[in-house]
Amino acid sequence: xxxxxxxxxxxxxxxxxxxxxxxxxxxxxxxxxxxxxxxxxxxxxxxxxxxxxxxxxxxxxxxxxxxxxxxxxxxxxxxxxxxxxxxxxxxxxxxxxxxxxxxxxxxxxxxxxxxxxxxxxxxxxxxxxxxxxxxxxxxxxxxxxxxxxxxxxxxxxxxxxxxxxxxxxxxxxxxxxxxxxxxxxxxxxxxxxxxxxxxxxxxxxxxxxxxxxxxxxxxxxxxxxxxxxxxxxxxxxxxxxxxxxx
Amino acid sequence: xxxxxxxxxxxxxxxxxxxxxxxxxxxxxxxxxxxxxxxxxxxxxxxxxxxxxxxxxxxxxxxxxxxxxxxxxxxxxxxxxxxxxxxxxxxxxxxxxxxxxxxxxxxxxxxxxxxxxxxxxxxxxxxxxxxxxxxxxxxxxxxxxxxxxxxxxxxxxxxxxxxxxxxxxxxxxxxxxxxxxxxxxxxxxxxxxxxxxxxxxxxxxxxxxxxxxxxxxxxxxxxxxxxxxxxxxxxxxxxxxxxxxxxxxxxxxxxxxxxxxx
Numbered sequence: 001x002x003x004x005x006x007x008x009x010x011x012x013x014x015x016x017x018x019x020x021x022x023x024x025x026x027x028x029x030x031x032x033x034x035x036x037x038x039x040x041x042x043x044x045x046x047x048x049x050x051x052x053x054x055x056x057x058x059x060x061x062x063x064x065x066x067x068x069x070x071x072x073x074x075x076x077x078x079x080x081x082x083x084x085x086x087x088x089x090x091x092x093x094x095x096x097x098x099x100x101x102x103x104x105x106x107x108x109x110x111x112x113x114x115x116x117x118x119x120x121x122x123x124x125x126x127x128x129x130x131x132x133x134x135x136x137x138x139x140x141x142x143x144x145x146x147x148x149x150x151x152x153x154x155x156x157x158x159x160x161x162x163x164x165x166x167x168x169x170x171x172x173x174x175x176x177x178x179x180x181x182x183x184x185x186x187x188x189x190x191x192x193x194x195x196x197x198x199x200x201x202x203x204x205x206x207x208x209x210x211x212x213x214x215x216x217x218x219x220x221x222x223x224x225x226x227x228x229x230x231x232x233x234x235x236x237x238x239x240x241x242x243x244x245x246x
Numbered sequence: 247x248x249x250x251x252x253x254x255x256x257x258x259x260x261x262x263x264x265x266x267x268x269x270x271x272x273x274x275x276x277x278x279x280x281x282x283x284x285x286x287x288x289x290x291x292x293x294x295x296x297x298x299x300x301x302x303x304x305x306x307x308x309x310x311x312x313x314x315x316x317x318x319x320x321x322x323x324x325x326x327x328x329x330x331x332x333x334x335x336x337x338x339x340x341x342x343x344x345x346x347x348x349x350x351x352x353x354x355x356x357x358x359x360x361x362x363x364x365x366x367x368x369x370x371x372x373x374x375x376x377x378x379x380x381x382x383x384x385x386x387x388x389x390x391x392x393x394x395x396x397x398x399x400x401x402x403x404x405x406x407x408x409x410x411x412x413x414x415x416x417x418x419x420x421x422x423x424x425x426x427x428x429x430x431x432x433x434x435x436x437x438x439x440x441x442x443x444x445x446x447x448x449x450x451x452x453x454x455x456x457x458x459x460x461x462x463x464x465x466x467x468x469x470x471x472x473x474x475x476x477x478x479x480x481x482x483x484x485x486x487x488x489x490x491x492x493x494x495x496x497x498x499x500x501x502x503x504x505x506x507x508x
Contacts (some may be wrong), residue, residue, distance in 0.1 A: 052341075055407055083414035093409035097428045106423065107413040159413055 007032040007163060007194055008053060013062035015048060015218075020050045023059070024218045032162075035195045037205040037226075041241060046198045049215065050165050054085045067162055083111060086156030089166040092148040094140040100127065100151045101136040104158045116129035119158075126154040130184050145154065146177025150184055156190075162225070164188065166197040202246065206230060214238050248355070248447065275489065282486045289479070296472040300463070300479045307462035311321060314379055315445045321384035321436065326391025329419070333396045349388035357450050359386050364454050375403070381450040387444050392439065398433035399405060399425055431502045438495035442488050449484070 006029035015023040019239040020081040022045045038046045051057035053076055054062060055071050069081050072181050076144055095103050104123035108114045114122070127133040130150040149169060152179040157165060166185065182204050189195055189208045199205065205212055205226055214222045214237075222235045230246075233239050290298040332344025353361070363382035367373055373381075402425050410420040449492040454463035460480060 005492075020451035052411055056412060079414045079416045082412055085412070088407060089409065091403075091405050093403075093405035095406060095424055096411070096426075107415065110419065110423065111414050155409075156413070 005032065006030060007067050008105070009063075009065040010052065011063045011065075012039045013052060013064070014060045015045075015052065015057065016060055021218050023052075025153075026062075026215075026220055028213065028216070028220065030163075030194065032194055033192050034114070034210045035189050035193075035208050035212055036197070036211050037202060037209040038196065038198045038213045038215060039200070039205065039232075039241070040221075044215040045216050045218040047167050048196050050167050050196060053163075053165055054082050054087055056087070077203070078132060079111075083107075083159050084162045086159060086161035086164045088149070088153050088164065088166045088169045090155055090171050092145070092152045094148050094152055094155070096140050099137050099139055100143070103140070103151060104155050105163070107155075108158050123154070123158055126157050127151070129155045129157075129187070131180070144177060145173045149181045151174065153181070153184055153188070163194045163196070166195065166199065168198050168200070170199065170201060200245070202230075206227075214241065253472060255264070275493065278485070279489050282482050282489060286479075286482050286486065296470060296475050299470075300466060300472070300476050303462050303466045304459055304479070304483060307457060307459035308487075310376070310456060310461075311445065311448050311458040314376065314383065314448045314451055314456065317380045318383035318387060318448070319441050319444055321380065321438075322387035322391045324438070325384060325388025326395050329388060330346065330399060333392060334399060348389045348392055351386055356383075356386050356447055357453070360450055360454065376440025377449075377454045379454055379456045383444060384452070385441060390440060391437070394433055394436045395429075397428040398436075401432045402428050412505025434502060435495065435499045438491075442491050442495070445491070446484065446488065481491065 008030040008209075009028060009231070010028045013023050014021075026045070026049060027047070030130070038050065048057055052059050053066060055064075055206055066081055067084055069076050071078065071081065073132070076233040078116050078133050089158075094100070095106065098106065100124055101120060103121035105114075105125060106115065108119045108122065109116060124133060124136065130153055132147060132150050132154065135143060135147060140151075140163060143151065153164075153169075159202045168187070173181060180200060185195075185197070185204065186208055195208075197204075197209075209226050211223055212226050212230070213220055214233075214235075216237050222229070222233065222234075229238075230242065288299075290301055310487055329344050329347060332340045333348070334342070335341045340438070354362075360382045362377070363385060364375075364378045367378050367381065399421075406424050406428065410424040415423065449456055451462040452458050452464060457465075463476045463480040467473045469477075
């Protein structure tokens, strides 16, 4: 597969919650190694769109192909596909009954059959990378939000995913902690991870994104590289959004 | 959002679980305990006939009461786990069966269920009385336990489930490794409550031919005609058991919540 081939392909996605149309005919392709930041006002469907990529949200119609697997093909094992797609949540969602180290080793041991020793080796290396090695034996309640989120990123990475999804990873954090999490994400981006990020962090979007996707009212309004997006937005809706936020 | 909510599940019929905060000597629990123990010692010493003879016939009954209680609660926990899972299942049929079971059991008095299962079983198979009693008690308590499990599982933030699913766990693995291990802490205290309630309710099995504490007492009373003295001692013995158990549960509950504070 060449670098330009999309590793994620969403085609004509529709999704409603009752009478509310969350997504209307959304199509989006993300290439392997590409970093896409999804922006938009709240309620614009960005999180819902992100969550369809690992089927935490089922769609009403449309097709989703991740790394060659059609998510709604009954012969595909969704759990295997999810192993390839890491996800980071706004509320961290570390397993509260387990230490940081056990949070990282649970899935690799149970799902990939790693020995405990091997899984811990991998986990400690990842904790080193996110600056959390000295917190390995702590429980989530003993950690700050920023620490929890860094551990949660490491937990997702422990499965060695091909794609990482970030659902407003810093929205629940205060500014200092936001930076420590963003630093980890920047490092990850530099290493060539395919990333889809829903965020309000404009600095991060500017620095890291290959492409900005702007959504409003369940549709993609505009897509462009960050320089174009922030300096010469095409749509009036985008211009209004940027004016309010910058 | 970060605050973990340790949901309190209120289930009514157990003994009052003493509050860990009441550590003073003059708590109701201490007064009850000291009173009960003093009476259980003083009455047989001061008036051996009939109190001491009553005490002599009861121990076998205590054993039976504990047997019925422990077997029933163990079975009820298993039934309760599956009922609780059934009640939150997205499978319509499983959900309906579990809900129907809970509705039916909750609507029929335990004593009626006890008679019904005892005699219904008796029509088809010959089972020992003790086993019939255990089946009936756990059938009833399984439904209550199912509600405890359901509430316990629902008290765990859905984010935990989503995190597990996103890593590639299927829903059964998510339940077994992520949700249930956390739900235990919410579930255990009300299970303790149910345990005490069940222990008291086992006195109903004395109506069947099961020789529990109450049955022993009734047999003694009907021979000796010392009804008042016998039932005084029986009541004190039940009280002593439930007081001790409720204290143990309170200690356990305290340990569990300190896990969360660590």
